[in-house]
Amino acid sequence: MKSHLKEMIEKNLRADRRKLDEYRKIKIEYGVSTSAEGSARVTMGETVVMAGVKLDLGEPFPDTPDDGVLMVNAELLPLSSPDFESGPPRIESIELARVVDRGIRESMVIDTKKLCVKKGEKVWMIFLDIYPINSDGNLFDAASLAAVAALKDTKMPFVKDDKVDYKKKTTKSLPLSGLPVECTVHIIGDKLLIDPTNDEEMISEARLTVATIDKSLCAMQKGGSRELDEAEIESMIDLAVKKTEELKKLLK
């Protein structure tokens, strides 16, 4: 099956008749959890990813006493794929969480100073948790889209006597100055591929995830063990930047 898929890609064909640089149908739903302060579900073809934000007050890191804290975590639920197993976090989930985290963190869209309640003592902590519900490829793009949508959806809870009152939400959103987007480009032979399904991901030789904010790049991560030459990297970045425009529209 793998060689068959490869032959198809060489002829610019995909099992679901998409073009090589075409995303599956994407849907973003907001507020999918009532208990979370913010949440979103992204459906990308058959891939479904949920992200939720919980906020809490906590102690800042000693080296950034007046900055709020962002913590991104991803768990590849055994529920979402026969390939995932329960147990301690595996490298795939760690990389996913860290790449999503860096896309957001490095874009500097969260004004962490505004999340400071009392310098050195109390700041808002943003816990952003990502769960694939059905894993059919391209978790990186789906997860980062869901994560950013969940941040956008977030409303701050009330604070009473220095404690968070989770029962009531304010109308105040997180201090966000923009919405970063991540797009991943895969390479198979000399073909560039966007939004692979699980089957297509198995024949991917390398991937490059590019995070952008406005017109700038803010994070990148190469994956897979094929080496790339400069021209390949350039064309992968160009395709990612181009496709990012489509994802951005979905977040509006």
Next chain:
Amino acid sequence: MAYKRADGRKFDELRPMEAKVGIIKRANGSAMFKIGNTQAIAAVYGPRELYPGHLQNPEKGLLRCNYNMVAFSGAGERVRPGPSRRSREISLVTENALNPVVDLSQYPNAVVDVFVELINTDAGTRCAGITAAAMALADAGIPMKDLVNAVSVGKVEDKVVVDLDYIEDSYKDGVDFPVAIVPRTGKISLLQMDGILKRDDIKELIRAAKKASEQIYKIQVKAIREKYSK
């Protein structure tokens, strides 16, 4: 005011480098690579039988890397021992950086373990680790197409800088762009980036990385020759 590097280096200047091969006798191969105050040692064990058995591949051996910072390696607080999310990700990208040049097809069901320990750190640790690991693999006699080395390039106050130290790495609005290069082909096997960058900067950064890589390559080759031409 124009940006000047804290340690007085030119923008394209690497920190002083040192390399040595065969530093750990019990290992099948080993190496040390030091760049400024960042020092990595790497040891290779194997090819040896791979456990647990379900990881075995009858077609070729597995390259398994483990990156770690020793508890006292950082200038700040003690580094909590044991694997972290960060160290596990770096282990993965180290494997990815080295895999294109190693050929383990002669070693079915086996593993080649690469252990990278950072003794002292002043940024650029994953790059130093990869550079040391490649030399250790060569020292272990693992079939390889080429060496690999890595360097972090970046932008600080709009200047392209090579081999960032911790001050530059943590610079506000700075860009950190670690790249691993296969010297003879110029191909890139590690690429990460953090920080805000214009699309057009990529070319200049990769060019700077390639230039730096050539210098690191010379140090690597010299260190290997020193051991084997005696």
